Amino acid sequence: MPPDVEKSNHDPKNGLAVTVRNLTRRFGDFVAVENISFDVKKGEIFGFLGANGAGKTTTIRMLTGLLEPSSGEGQVGGFDINRDYEKIKTRIGYMSQKFSLYDDLKVGENLYFFGGIYGLKRDAIKTRMEELDRSLNLLEMENKKTLSLPLGFKQRLALACAILHKPPILFLDEPTGGVDPIARRYFWDLISTLAGQGTTVFVTTHYMDEAEYCHRLSIMYKGQIVEIDSPSAIKKKYNSISIEDIFIRLVDR
Amino acid sequence: MINSRILPLVRKEFIHIRRDPRSLIILFLMPLLMMFIFGYAINMDLKHIRIAICDLNKTPASRDLIETLRMSPYFNIVTYYNSPSKTESLFKNRLVRAAIIIPSSFDKTHVQSRFASIGVITDGTDANSATLVQNYLYGLFMEKSLSSATNGTPVSVKSRILYNPDMTSSHFIVPGLVALLLIMIGALLTSATITREKETGTMEQILVSPIRPYEVIVGKAIPYLVLSFSIAIFILFFGHIWFKVPMLGAWGYLLIFCIFYVFTALAIGLLISTVVNTQQVAMMMSLVMTMLPSVMLSGFIFPVASMPKPLQVVSQIIPATHFLKIIRGIMLKGNGPMEIWPSVAAMSAVGLFFILLAVKRFKLKLK
Numbered sequence: 020m021p022p023d024v025e026k027s028n029h030d031p032k033n034g035l036a037v038t039v040r041n042l043t044r045r046f047g048d049f050v051a052v053e054n055i056s057f058d059v060k061k062g063e064i065f066g067f068l069g070a071n072g073a074g075k076t077t078t079i080r081m082l083t084g085l086l087e088p089s090s091g092e093g094q095v096g097g098f099d100i101n102r103d104y105e106k107i108k109t110r111i112g113y114m115s116q117k118f119s120l121y122d123d124l125k126v127g128e129n130l131y132f133f134g135g136i137y138g139l140k141r142d143a144i145k146t147r148m149e150e151l152d153r154s155l156n157l158l159e160m161e162n163k164k165t166l167s168l169p170l171g172f173k174q175r176l177a178l179a180c181a182i183l184h185k186p187p188i189l190f191l192d193e194p195t196g197g198v199d200p201i202a203r204r205y206f207w208d209l210i211s212t213l214a215g216q217g218t219t220v221f222v223t224t225h226y227m228d229e230a231e232y233c234h235r236l237s238i239m240y241k242g243q244i245v246e247i248d249s250p251s252a253i254k255k256k257y258n259s260i261s262i263e264d265i266f267i268r269l270v271d272r
Numbered sequence: 273m274i275n276s277r278i279l280p281l282v283r284k285e286f287i288h289i290r291r292d293p294r295s296l297i298i299l300f301l302m303p304l305l306m307m308f309i310f311g312y313a314i315n316m317d318l319k320h321i322r323i324a325i326c327d328l329n330k331t332p333a334s335r336d337l338i339e340t341l342r343m344s345p346y347f348n349i350v351t352y353y354n355s356p357s358k359t360e361s362l363f364k365n366r367l368v369r370a371a372i373i374i375p376s377s378f379d380k381t382h383v384q385s386r387f388a389s390i391g392v393i394t395d396g397t398d399a400n401s402a403t404l405v406q407n408y409l410y411g412l413f414m415e416k417s418l419s420s421a422t423n424g425t426p427v428s429v430k431s432r433i434l435y436n437p438d439m440t441s442s443h444f445i446v447p448g449l450v451a452l453l454l455i456m457i458g459a460l461l462t463s464a465t466i467t468r469e470k471e472t473g474t475m476e477q478i479l480v481s482p483i484r485p486y487e488v489i490v491g492k493a494i495p496y497l498v499l500s501f502s503i504a505i506f507i508l509f510f511g512h513i514w515f516k517v518p519m520l521g522a523w524g525y526l527l528i529f530c531i532f533y534v535f536t537a538l539a540i541g542l543l544i545s546t547v548v549n550t551q552q553v554a555m556m557m558s559l560v561m562t563m564l565p566s567v568m569l570s571g572f573i574f575p576v577a578s579m580p581k582p583l584q585v586v587s588q589i590i591p592a593t594h595f596l597k598i599i600r601g602i603m604l605k606g607n608g609p610m611e612i613w614p615s616v617a618a619m620s621a622v623g624l625f626f627i628l629l630a631v632k633r634f635k636l637k638l639k
Binding site: 083084085105108109111113115116117118119120121122123124128131132133134135136137138140180 | 276277279280281283284287288291292472473474476477478479480481482483
């Protein structure tokens with residue numbers, strides 16, 4: 020059940036990084052996202068859980084300015100998603116399911132490119148790369164072609180490309196797809212660190228165990244939000260220790 | 273004022289181009305190959321046309337006629353035969369393209385009246401060359417008859433063909449090939465690169481950044497403009513130096529108009545990329561939409577004037593139609609801007625139309 024509609028303020032300083040009200044997206048007759056509403060607090064790790072095709076990616080695409088909502092309202096970083104979607108882009112980072120890296124470019128070249136299109140100068144990017152190197156360990160592979168890298172490495176590279184410009188809000192669409200458990204764990208450590216530094220992280224996933232890493236969780240099914248709360252509250256509510264079981268129960272009814 | 277966001281885009285494209293040497297080789301070698309094929313193998317010049325002669329007269333008059341044919345570089349007398357009934361078998365076995373039958377009364381009619389008839393039978397299966405063969409023979413006989421009609425002072429009718437006096441078909445074909453190749457390559461390159469980014473998801477990643485649509489377009493256009501233009505220069509110089517296509521006009525003008533033509537090609541590629549989603553379909557569509565119209569309807573080989581009216585109208589919106597007039601005009605006739613401005617205006621209008629349409633669709637597709 021979605022929470023009560025909060026009094027949303029257009030000023031991002033009210034502590035909300037993302038607000039969504041009655042967001043809907045149709046593709047012809049098919050309703051991909053139906054009337055969803057939620058808030059994401061600043062510095063929160065907000066998880067969007069759901070099966071493939073539930074509407075998670077469509078939601079992210081509406082919030083990042085890639086897709087126009089059919090109806091509904093929303094704000095990201097204080098900017099309206101219907102009117103000011105261009106301004107939203109300056110305040111967000113995005114990492115897609117496909118990792119969206121150029122395979123024929125070297126690691127360093129990918130970083131310089133993605134930093135460059137955010138308007139960062141080359142030395143600023145270099146500095147940033149060195150900053151991130153401690154946690155992401157990318158510099159040692161700087162001259163390797165992206166194609167030859169293992170998936171876990173590509174994942175960290177894609178994350179780096181998304182945060183070069185230090186965005187306050189990060190959107191990650193299934194960032195751990197196909198990656199081994201150790202790399203997945205490491206990745207979530209990185210996300211926690213980022214959130215600890217004040218970055219708001221909006222994450223979609225279909226791995227139920229990753230739900231534990233989120234401050235708050237929303238479960239999506241067939242375009243609708245069927246549950247939204249912190250993982251512990253959800254577990255208490257359904258009297259279960261496994262989000263996976265809860266999810267299966269919710270979608271079965 | 274180079275926008276600081278366009279520069280990384282341009283840099284990246286050049287890296288892509290550099291890292292794909294196989295494609296580069298194909299891009300430069302394929303035109304070369306096509307030039308050789310079109311320039312040599314598809315040769316519309318007729319020389320050493322194989323003919324057979326059946327002389328039923330066997331007099332000095334007829335032998336004189338035969339000698340004229342023998343001396344002509346256009347004809348190659350393959351065989352002499354005695355019985356007209358054998359004519360058909362000569363064609364059936366493809367030994368000759370034309371057979372000339374000199375009737376037994378030739379010398380008498382030749383001397384007594386102004387008209388002497390000679391039988392000329394041509395192989396019509398290749399309609400184009402059959403007409404040419406007939407005309408060559410006709411021309412030769414006309415010359416011959418005129419020169420012997422007035423005693424002593426032969427009147428020679430010399431018809432000159434202006435601009436390409438040898439009717440060297442490579443001079444005609446090669447500029448056409450430049451027009452064809454440039455539009456094909458330009459459209460192919462752009463549509464392929466944009467759809468590839470759509471496929472891999474990197475286009476989405478670019479669009480999520482504050483970058484504006486025009487920056488994406490310019491960032492893609494500049495490197496491929498440079499690449500297409502390099503290929504254009506390569507083809508032009510090769511055609512000029514190897515095939516000896518003359519250059520009577522100014523290189524400067526030609527190259528400037530080339531740039532605009534290439535722009536149009538890139539716009540067509542951009543347009544195609546807004547309609548398709550995979551690289552393969554993009555490439556096929558690029559080939560079909562540029563090659564077919566440019567070969568069939570632009571005046572590349574078949575004259576526009578001999579097409580049915582509706583197709584003539586269609587040919588006006590094909591960029592190659594106008595560029596062909598420009599490039600042939602500059603290279604073969606030495607045209608300057610004064611003479612070809614209608615074609616330049618038309619090409620600019622068509623080009624602008626495609627560019628605006630492509631940009632509009634690209635922007636539309638983003639939301």
